[in-house]
Amino acid sequence: MFSTMPCACVILLFLLGMHLCSSQSPEQHVKGTLGQNFLFQTSVSGSGNLIRGVSTLAKVTGGVLVFSDNSGRVSWDKQTGFFQIKDLKTSDGDIYTVEIPNGQSAKYILVVYHPVSLPQVRVISRGGTCFLECSVKNGREVTLLLKSSGKTLIHTVDPDLNTRLILHRVTEGLSHSYSCVASNPVSNESVPVQPDQFCGGPQEVELTEGDSFSFQASVRQEGSLTHRDLGRIAEVSAGKMSPVRVESFRDRVTWNRTTGLFGISKLEMGDSGEYTVEVKDEGRIKFLLTIQKGKRLPTWAAILIAFLAIALVAALGGLLWIKYKSGKKKDPEGESFIVPFPVKRNGEFRHSDHGLIATVSNGQISTEEKYKNRVTWDSCTGLLTIQHLEKGDAGVFTVKDKDTKKNSKMHLPIMILEELPEGESFTVPFPVKRNGEFRYSDHGLIATVSNGQISTEEKYKNRVTWDSCTGLFTIRHLEKGDAGGFTVKDKDTKNNSKIYLSIMSDDSEYQNVTSSRSSSHSPEKENLLPGEVAFAMDDLGKTSSVDNSVL
Numbered sequence: 001m002f003s004t005m006p007c008a009c010v011i012l013l014f015l016l017g018m019h020l021c022s023s024q025s026p027e028q029h030v031k032g033t034l035g036q037n038f039l040f041q042t043s044v045s046g047s048g049n050l051i052r053g054v055s056t057l058a059k060v061t062g063g064v065l066v067f068s069d070n071s072g073r074v075s076w077d078k079q080t081g082f083f084q085i086k087d088l089k090t091s092d093g094d095i096y097t098v099e100i101p102n103g104q105s106a107k108y109i110l111v112v113y114h115p116v117s118l119p120q121v122r123v124i125s126r127g128g129t130c131f132l133e134c135s136v137k138n139g140r141e142v143t144l145l146l147k148s149s150g151k152t153l154i155h156t157v158d159p160d161l162n163t164r165l166i167l168h169r170v171t172e173g174l175s176h177s178y179s180c181v182a183s184n185p186v187s188n189e190s191v192p193v194q195p196d197q198f199c200g201g202p203q204e205v206e207l208t209e210g211d212s213f214s215f216q217a218s219v220r221q222e223g224s225l226t227h228r229d230l231g232r233i234a235e236v237s238a239g240k241m242s243p244v245r246v247e248s249f250r251d252r253v254t255w256n257r258t259t260g261l262f263g264i265s266k267l268e269m270g271d272s273g274e275y276t277v278e279v280k281d282e283g284r285i286k287f288l289l290t291i292q293k294g295k296r297l298p299t300w301a302a303i304l305i306a307f308l309a310i311a312l313v314a315a316l317g318g319l320l321w322i323k324y325k326s327g328k329k330k331d332p333e334g335e336s337f338i339v340p341f342p343v344k345r346n347g348e349f350r351h352s353d354h355g356l357i358a359t360v361s362n363g364q365i366s367t368e369e370k371y372k373n374r375v376t377w378d379s380c381t382g383l384l385t386i387q388h389l390e391k392g393d394a395g396v397f398t399v400k401d402k403d404t405k406k407n408s409k410m411h412l413p414i415m416i417l418e419e420l421p422e423g424e425s426f427t428v429p430f431p432v433k434r435n436g437e438f439r440y441s442d443h444g445l446i447a448t449v450s451n452g453q454i455s456t457e458e459k460y461k462n463r464v465t466w467d468s469c470t471g472l473f474t475i476r477h478l479e480k481g482d483a484g485g486f487t488v489k490d491k492d493t494k495n496n497s498k499i500y501l502s503i504m505s506d507d508s509e510y511q512n513v514t515s516s517r518s519s520s521h522s523p524e525k526e527n528l529l530p531g532e533v534a535f536a537m538d539d540l541g542k543t544s545s546v547d548n549s550v551l
Contacts, residue, residue: 342382
């Protein structure tokens with residue numbers, strides 16, 4: 001009897017191990033991209049947790065998310081049951097567990113990568129031989145490859161992330177096409193190059209008188225620009241450019257310290273000829289410039305075009321005036337607006353109040369819920385369109401192109417047109433909580449709020465009030481002279497809001513808001529008709545374009 005006990009124990013232990021193994025799936029090694037979202041594809045339908053290491057990031061009980069970490073980046077989708085981390089950071093790399101009580105849990109080992117940089121390519125001609133140089137900024141698991149006809153010729157990696165990856169190769173004949181490719185586990189970038197554009201003779205370029213031209217041969221520390229007939233024009237030594245030697249190029253030849261490129265501005269007919277850019281210890285690259293005389297219109301044609309332009313502007317102005325006088329004012333709400341800053345393949349669109357609107361990754365857009373059915377992105381132009389504008393869309397839009405590292409900002413005010421009878425009161429629907437101003441386009445400052453106290457200008461002393469609870473201004477006993485544009489500026493939130501009033505007199509005719517304007521008014525004070533464009537300095541201190549067709 002006792003001889004069978006060890007066997008029974010072994011069988012029980014084996015069955016227990018099988019049960020424990022079945023309750024948790026194997027580890028999944030997953031990858032995420034910096035700035036993008038990551039989805040844990042293990043569904044939690046009723047109850048479950050998302051755990052990082054030993055800390056709980058989110059908890060779902062009874063089909064409701066009852067707890068989420070303070071970062072605001074962890075969410076749970078009730079329909080799919082998936083947890084998600086938004087706007088990944090490199091520090092998010094860790095071990096995560098999606099824990100399901102009485103169910104199968106899943107473990108994820110997440111690694112977050114930077115998108116790979118765009119490679120840089122140079123073709124160098126030295127002693128009759130062409131050299132191709134391909135380089136890229138190094139990063140985690142970045143590989144640099146040189147390909148031709150789809151085949152990898154050479155590649156390199158370097159565990160020292162501070163060292164730039166570089167490949168060199170002597171080109172095999174002038175007709176070959178090459179691609180410099182940089183890749184990591186989440187992205188890749190490729191730059192094609194045709195060496196015969198640079199080797200075996202000068203690169204021929206045709207330009208027009210008055211153009212500018214940059215010689216695409218980078219001189220980082222030491223090198224020179226030479227004209228075959230005029231001799232050496234400019235020289236760079238130890239990263240600094242010496243004075244230009246040839247008098248005719250004195251104020252027109254430049255050298256860009258960042259790119260290393262020589263350039264000539266305001267090209268003249270006499271600038272035609274062969275130029276050589278020499279890069280010390282690397283070789284020479286030749287350029288043959290042909291400068292053509294700029295074509296000018298005959299005097300009679302220029303006068304005719306000017307006359308037609310004036311006639312067209314007058315006709316359009318007349319149509320707009322007739323449309324305005326007829327009272328067919330365009331309601332700004334419900335229209336569409338195109339944000340005039342492109343994102344080609346990777347970037348973000350943000351709103352000052354609502355946060356992230358949309359993310360573009362590898363040419364694909366994902367939109368936040370609030371803007372799900374109102375935001376589109378054109379992959380050709382890279383521009384974002386907001387449809388069916390609402391008053392809440394007013395604010396500062398930020399566009400970040402992650403490839404070019406360019407940030408652009410613009411302030412979009414949504415203006416409102418109100419028509420009110422003479423003698424009534426009107427409450428402006430834009431609050432100032434503690435500090436701000438209330439202005440009129442014709443009369444200037446009306447009232448100031450400072451630390452919760454209002455001071456009113458003499459003209460409006462007994463007619464303008466401010467409610468400290470709601471933060472709203474009210475104008476009483478409206479007069480015909482009150483017709484025009486009003487601006488409310490909240491100094492704490494940096495919000496500027498505008499509204500236009502038309503005052504209806506007893507004979508039911510409206511005061512024309514623009515009738516008292518003069519051409520000396522600045523664009524931001526002028527009452528622009530739909531379709532006109534004003535340029536103003538927004539609260540961020542950057543010049544931004546404001547399209548009043550959506551105001």
